[in-house]
Amino acid sequence: MKYLAKIIGFFKTLGRPFPVRDWYITLSVAGILSLALIALSVYLFIGIQSGIIIAPKGGEQAPTINVSRENLNSTLEKYNARALNFEVGNYPVPNVGDPAR
Numbered sequence: 001m002k003y004l005a006k007i008i009g010f011f012k013t014l015g016r017p018f019p020v021r022d023w024y025i026t027l028s029v030a031g032i033l034s035l036a037l038i039a040l041s042v043y044l045f046i047g048i049q050s051g052i053i054i055a056p057k058g059g060e061q062a063p064t065i066n067v068s069r070e071n072l073n074s075t076l077e078k079y080n081a082r083a084l085n086f087e088v089g090n091y092p093v094p095n096v097g098d099p100a101r
Contacts, residue, residue, distance in 0.1 A: 013021075047053035085091070 044053065
């Protein structure tokens, strides 16, 4: 019962400023939050590195990408056409008309 009276007395004194107590409370809360954030960061770092939190699925493989000469040539032709249009100054004009009309 005397512990409860001490706790109640402590909360009653919070209404009156006492700089030393207030700084200790502020530093204690900041320290506890800092330790909690550091612990969470270490947990996430170790968990992700070791694969405990996020692990790749073992049965699946990444899909293989098939690149052919035809695909490469068609892409190269498109970029060459763009480069030619850029050098000539043939820029497409954006549609900036009034949308209300």
